Amino acid sequence: MSNQGPKTLFDKIWSEHLVGQREDGTNLLYIDRHLVHEVTSPQAFEGLKLSNRPVHRPEATIAVADHNVPTINRQNIEDPQSKIQVETLAKNTKEHGIQYFDLMDQRQGIVHIIGPEQGITQPGMTIVCGDSHTSTHGAFGALAFGIGTSEVEHVLATQTIVQNPAKNMRISVNGELPFGVNSKDLILYIIGKIGTAGGTGHVIEYAGSSIMGLSMEGRMTICNMSIEAGARAGLISPDQTTFNYIKGRPYAPGTEHWDQAVEYWSSLPSDNDANYDHEIVIDSSEIDPMVTWGTSPEDVVSVKGTVPNPSSAKTENKKKSIERSLEYMGLKPGTKITDIKLDKIFIGSCTNGRIEDLRKVASIVKDKKIASHVQAMIVPGSGLVKKQAEEEGIDIILKDAGFEWREAGCSMCLGMNPDQLKPGERCASTSNRNFEGRQGRGGRTHLMSPELAAASAITGNISDIRDFT
Amino acid sequence: MDKFHSLKGIAAPLPIVNIDTDMIIPKQFLKTIKRTGLGVSLFYEMRYDNDGNLIKDFVLNTSPFDQSKILVAGDNFGCGSSREHAPWSLKDFGIRSVISTSFADIFYNNCFQNGILPIVVSPENLDQLMTAAKNQIEFNIDLPEQIIKAGNHSINFEIEEFRKERLLQGLDDIGITLGYQDKINAYEEDKKNKKPWLFKKN
Numbered sequence: 001m002s003n004q005g006p007k008t009l010f011d012k013i014w015s016e017h018l019v020g021q022r023e024d025g026t027n028l029l030y031i032d033r034h035l036v037h038e039v040t041s042p043q044a045f046e047g048l049k050l051s052n053r054p055v056h057r058p059e060a061t062i063a064v065a066d067h068n069v070p071t072i073n074r075q076n077i078e079d080p081q082s083k084i085q086v087e088t089l090a091k092n093t094k095e096h097g098i099q100y101f102d103l104m105d106q107r108q109g110i111v112h113i114i115g116p117e118q119g120i121t122q123p124g125m126t127i128v129c130g131d132s133h134t135s136t137h138g139a140f141g142a143l144a145f146g147i148g149t150s151e152v153e154h155v156l157a158t159q160t161i162v163q164n165p166a167k168n169m170r171i172s173v174n175g176e177l178p179f180g181v182n183s184k185d186l187i188l189y190i191i192g193k194i195g196t197a198g199g200t201g202h203v204i205e206y207a208g209s210s211i212m213g214l215s216m217e218g219r220m221t222i223c224n225m226s227i228e229a230g231a232r233a234g235l236i237s238p239d240q241t242t243f244n245y246i247k248g249r250p251y252a253p254g255t256e257h258w259d260q261a262v263e264y265w266s267s268l269p270s271d272n273d274a275n276y277d278h279e280i281v282i283d284s285s286e287i288d289p290m291v292t293w294g295t296s297p298e299d300v301v302s303v304k305g306t307v308p309n310p311s312s313a314k315t316e317n318k319k320k321s322i323e324r325s326l327e328y329m330g331l332k333p334g335t336k337i338t339d340i341k342l343d344k345i346f347i348g349s350c351t352n353g354r355i356e357d358l359r360k361v362a363s364i365v366k367d368k369k370i371a372s373h374v375q376a377m378i379v380p381g382s383g384l385v386k387k388q389a390e391e392e393g394i395d396i397i398l399k400d401a402g403f404e405w406r407e408a409g410c411s412m413c414l415g416m417n418p419d420q421l422k423p424g425e426r427c428a429s430t431s432n433r434n435f436e437g438r439q440g441r442g443g444r445t446h447l448m449s450p451e452l453a454a455a456s457a458i459t460g461n462i463s464d465i466r467d468f469t
Numbered sequence: 470m471d472k473f474h475s476l477k478g479i480a481a482p483l484p485i486v487n488i489d490t491d492m493i494i495p496k497q498f499l500k501t502i503k504r505t506g507l508g509v510s511l512f513y514e515m516r517y518d519n520d521g522n523l524i525k526d527f528v529l530n531t532s533p534f535d536q537s538k539i540l541v542a543g544d545n546f547g548c549g550s551s552r553e554h555a556p557w558s559l560k561d562f563g564i565r566s567v568i569s570t571s572f573a574d575i576f577y578n579n580c581f582q583n584g585i586l587p588i589v590v591s592p593e594n595l596d597q598l599m600t601a602a603k604n605q606i607e608f609n610i611d612l613p614e615q616i617i618k619a620g621n622h623s624i625n626f627e628i629e630e631f632r633k634e635r636l637l638q639g640l641d642d643i644g645i646t647l648g649y650q651d652k653i654n655a656y657e658e659d660k661k662n663k664k665p666w667l668f669k670k671n
Contacts, residue, residue, distance in 0.1 A: 019649070019652050019653055019656045020649060020652045020656075022645060022646070022649065024630075024631040024634060024635075024645070025630065025631050026631050028646060028649060028652070028653070030653070030656055030657075030660075032667055039499050039500070039552075040499075040551065040552065040553065042502035043502065043503065043504050043553075046502070046503075051641075051643070053643070053647075056653070057657075059670060067499075068499075068500060079500070081500035081501070082500055084500075084502060085500055085502060088502050122666075122667075125667070130551055130553075131550070131551055132549065132550045132551040132575060134551075145575075146550075146551035146575055147551060147575065147578075148551055148552075148553035148556075148575060148578060148579035148582060149504075149553040150553060150579070150582035150583070150642070151578070151582070153643065154642060154643050154646065157643045157646075157647065158643065158646045158647060158650075158653060159653060159657075160646060160649075160653060162642060162646065164629075196487060196545060196548055197487075197544065197545040197548070197571055197573070200545075200571060200573065200574060201574065230545070230548065230573060230574070232574045232575065253666035253669065254666075254669065257665055257666035257669070258666075260665075260666070261664075261666045264664065296487050296489075317486055317543065317544070318486075320484075320485075320486075321485075321486050321487065324485070414491075414496050414550075415496055416496045416497070416499060416500070423519065433489075433491070433549065435489045435491040435492065435549060436491070436492060436514065437491055437492070437495055437514045438491050438496075441495075441514055441519070442519075
């Protein structure tokens with residue numbers, strides 16, 4: 001990558017963070033913020049201890065327990081292993097002087113919800129976390145990606161990471177979003193179009209009027225699922241919407257630096273004639289509310305569509321893959337999506353556990369009751385999202401409709417805590433992965449937007465929000 | 470880190486595309502605070518039934534594949550989460566190399582941190598190697614020469630030079646980077662002046 005000529009947003013952040021080149025030819029990239037949670041960090045701290053290495057810059061790391069925390073009765077974590085993991089994080093962060101939001105702290109929540117919420121996430125930063133959905137923070141124009149535990153240890157010890165530059169891909173979505181279509185539908189549509197390996201080796205920059213018209217919450221949903229398209233990171237240019245969101249948050253630049261920061265952030269958007277390795281342009285009018293039918297996030301279809309037939313697959317591999325998915329999902333080819341009956345509804349996760357998501361759900365289920373055969377739960381993304389919702393009376397609306405109102409955490413998105421599907425149970429989920437066994441062994445996940453999940457909770461079948469009044 | 474030079478043995482065929490990290494090591498095994506002991510839980514839901522008994526016809530439960538050091542798998546292996554438990558469980562089982570047409574980025578990187586060699590081959594070569602694996606033909610992977618030999622097949626593969634060197638020598642990545650401590654400190658001093666808000670104490 002040359003220093004001359006037009007640059008993409010990615011190129012700009014990359015060159016600004018380059019510490020230097022090692023003798024082996026790899027690049028050392030400086031990391032501005034490191035987010036740490038209980039599942040992927042214990043072995044990293046242990047590694048530091050074994051080699052007697054200190055944490056290079058403790059104040060650049062923020063820690064929280066989210067993956068296996070219970071969403072009820074959280075004073076006592078019953079699972080002894082989960083308990084040890086949470087306690088280990090508390091101990092490790094204390095030992096190294098790292099800021100830790102404990103379970104009783106209102107700021108506790110899903111790591112990718114609280115970063116933006118606290119103003120930790122800012123444009124132009126490099127942000128890493130031992131979690132693939134770190135891509136979420138790209139919504140602010142920060143280069144943010146998931147890393148493994150060995151890399152967590154590397155970042156703790158050196159505040160850098162060994163990287164080589166990614167390729168640039170731009171996905172532009174233009175036009176006003178049709179009624180009933182939102183950011184979740186957009187990203188599911190994109191994954192369906194390019195496939196789960198479509199973004200491998202790339203950072204995806206999302207652009208176009210449909211994207212730039214989204215709220216920060218909507219932008220986070222898009223960037224969050226970049227990893228499901230195989231990309232390590234997603235990026236959206238920072239603009240006034242971004243600055244307005246950040247201003248005044250606890251970790252945001254204060255008044256003494258605000259103007260200087262905004263000036264820098266305003267220089268970040270990609271240059272007009274910047275070069276991309278791949279470009280995709282989508283007209284938003286072609287997008288419907290989307291639902292997954294299979295066991296990969298690329299297995300998407302319009303809510304008006306039907307379960308695909310393996311015989312229509314273009315390759316033998318794809319055919320086998322569809323057959324395997326249908327068997328696991330207990331679905332027959334040709335079944336109308338809206339004829340699929342549900343057992344559970346899960347609303348939450350780092351994809352859709354923010355206040356805006358909860359408001360949408362509340363507006364749909366207000367003065368209604370969930371179907372008698374479904375169990376529905378809402379898990380706010382953070383303690384502060386929960387508090388905000390309670391201040392707005394959202395919790396009352398949801399509880400009156402029959403939803404369970406839980407404490408913040410990752411919960412049934414990955415089922416590390418007790419919130420899991422039982423074998424054969426079918427769930428409408430606002431989360432990000434429909435992998436086999438993801439939400440519980442034998443559990444069947446249909447990914448969709450909060451609006452669709454809310455409408456589906458009321459009818460008991462997967463439902464099109466556009467038919468729902 | 471364990472060195473990797475060459476590897477000889479039979480390979481287990483796993484002709485499934487998009488094998489994700491939840492399949493490789495399900496969530497209930499992520500509660501450990503150790504790197505070891507995960508091999509017994511590798512591919513748990515494909516390997517064990519609801520009562521925890523071995524599913525006899527799953528490839529890694531059958532002889533001689535239960536001793537495999539190599540895995541031949543479908544496209545986009547290792548997609549999904551960043552959990553390093555995935556390569557930890559493969560390694561603990563005894564697998565030191567995975568062959569596929571493509572790997573998810575984070576998983577690919579995680580392999581090299583643990584002395585595992587992920588090898589990308591063409592779809593045509595994957596078909597050949599899948600058949601060879603099914604026929605229990607011995608594989609011979611030579612990292613210095615960047616070649617896989619299996620029966621009549623002799624397949625060259627690409628690997629970035631620094632990754633190759635690190636595997637061959639079993640280098641400690643953090644140790645190398647700490648050799649650049651002065652550069653890191655200088656970078657920080659420079660940015661403290663240029664972007665002071667990034668160094669604000671809360």
